[in-house]
Amino acid sequence: MSHSQDTLLIQTGRNPAAYAGYVNPPLFRGSTILAESYESWEAAKQTGNPYGNYGRFGSPTIRAFEEAIAGLEGGYRCQVFPSGLSACTHTLMGVLGSGDHVLITDNVYGPTRSFADGMLSRLGVDVEYFDPLLGASIASLLRPQTRLVFLESPGSLSFEVCDVPAIAQAVHAAGSLLAIDNSWASPLFFKPFTRGADISIQAATKYILGHSDALLGTVTCNEHAWEALGKRLPLFGETAGPEDVNLALRGLRTLGVRLRQHQENGIALATALGDHPAVVRVLHPALQNDPGHALWKRDFLGASGLFAFVLDSESPQVLSCFFGALRHFGIGLSWGGFESLALPVGRPKRTASAWPHQGTLIRVHAGLEDGEELLADMLGALDSASARITRDRRDAA
Numbered sequence: 181m182s183h184s185q186d187t188l189l190i191q192t193g194r195n196p197a198a199y200a201g202y203v204n205p206p207l208f209r210g211s212t213i214l215a216e217s218y219e220s221w222e223a224a225k226q227t228g229n230p231y232g233n234y235g236r237f238g239s240p241t242i243r244a245f246e247e248a249i250a251g252l253e254g255g256y257r258c259q260v261f262p263s264g265l266s267a268c269t270h271t272l273m274g275v276l277g278s279g280d281h282v283l284i285t286d287n288v289y290g291p292t293r294s295f296a297d298g299m300l301s302r303l304g305v306d307v308e309y310f311d312p313l314l315g316a317s318i319a320s321l322l323r324p325q326t327r328l329v330f331l332e333s334p335g336s337l338s339f340e341v342c343d344v345p346a347i348a349q350a351v352h353a354a355g356s357l358l359a360i361d362n363s364w365a366s367p368l369f370f371k372p373f374t375r376g377a378d379i380s381i382q383a384a385t386k387y388i389l390g391h392s393d394a395l396l397g398t399v400t401c402n403e404h405a406w407e408a409l410g411k412r413l414p415l416f417g418e419t420a421g422p423e424d425v426n427l428a429l430r431g432l433r434t435l436g437v438r439l440r441q442h443q444e445n446g447i448a449l450a451t452a453l454g455d456h457p458a459v460v461r462v463l464h465p466a467l468q469n470d471p472g473h474a475l476w477k478r479d480f481l482g483a484s485g486l487f488a489f490v491l492d493s494e495s496p497q498v499l500s501c502f503f504g505a506l507r508h509f510g511i512g513l514s515w516g517g518f519e520s521l522a523l524p525v526g527r528p529k530r531t532a533s534a535w536p537h538q539g540t541l542i543r544v545h546a547g548l549e550d551g552e553e554l555l556a557d558m559l560g561a562l563d564s565a566s567a568r569i570t571r572d573r574r575d576a577a
């Protein structure tokens with residue numbers, strides 16, 4: 181990561197001169213915003229919304245955060261949403277209408293898939309999934325009705341890396357829009373707009389907030405995508421709470437140092453796991469032998485602390501043994517907070533591509549604890565699992 185990006189994280193979204201010298205912008209709460217005069221009330225209608233000033237159209241706190249994210253992602257404009265899922269669903273709703281076709285990557289975040297299957301299909305959108313490794317040959321799936329292609333790279337359970345520039349070229353040649361869920365890398369380690377995306381989504385709940393204490397999402401667009409979405413996204417009336425946005429602005433200031441430590445702890449864990457006899461496969465694009473490594477190296481500026489591995493067993497007793505031995509990894513959903521997590525996934529849902537691994541997929545979030553203690557904890561738990569696997573296989577023989 182370049183020095184200038186670290187400096188931007190510190191300076192973006194701040195204006196001490198406007199707020200009596202205070203380093204941080206104040207937390208604005210409220211609904212009604214009073215105008216000084218009839219003239220200024222009418223003038224407010226010219227600056228973005230037809231109804232005049234109101235809390236739902238954003239406060240200085242919210243605008244500071246949206247400008248910061250738009251700048252870090254390298255996009256034109258951003259809108260904040262109350263959760264990452266809400267950022268995904270409103271992007272889909274904002275672009276798609278009845279009769280449209282959408283292509284969604286087969287490794288997409290599960291609740292985004294549930295929304296597409298449960299809501300978009302009901303509204304007359306033709307939903308189709310595709311193999312995340314398709315690359316340029318996605319062209320063969322594009323139709324005149326394809327309005328949007330939705331990517332997630334790497335997938336947040338299975339870590340396949342998409343060839344975003346190749347996909348973008350095909351998508352743009354067909355006159356469609358390309359959206360990407362960019363939560364894994366955060367806006368620091370992947371610059372979606374330089375790789376051809378039109379829309380970038382962050383589950384800000386993860387690394388941006390960084391402390392597992394709130395939910396937020398963002399949708400950032402280039403100018404072309406904002407022409408349509410900038411008008412439609414506010415129609416839903418979805419607003420994020422000012423306290424949560426304030427926490428997100430605060431989280432941004434340390435995103436660079438946190439992410440580099442998550443990266444270091446994650447790579448150390450993933451590397452060591454690869455040598456353990458109870459592990460069939462490690463899924464982490466920063467590892468040299470990972471199938472996504474070349475694309476990751478070409479397109480990303482770093483890795484976050486989230487990866488997965490396949491344990492050589494599907495036995496509940498072995499899993500109980502493994503999870504029961506962990507001391508520093510909590511069992512829980514989400515990631516991006518300061519604490520380490522391990523999640524039993526099993527087999528991810530796939531409809532357009534085969535899931536190639538035998539065993540149990542376990543997702544790991546490397547937190548900010550001491551790296552060697554994390555490693556010892558994880559290897560110890562794998563040793564317990566390994567001993568149990570050996571015993572069970574011997575007993576069965």
Ligand SMILES: *Cc1c(COP(=O)(O)O)cnc(C)c1O
Nearest residue numbers: 263264265289336363383385395
């Ligand atoms: C967590 C997550 C989301 C949803 O974010 P929430 O704030 O939990 O709604 C979306 N996409 C990805 C890749 C995620 O990991």
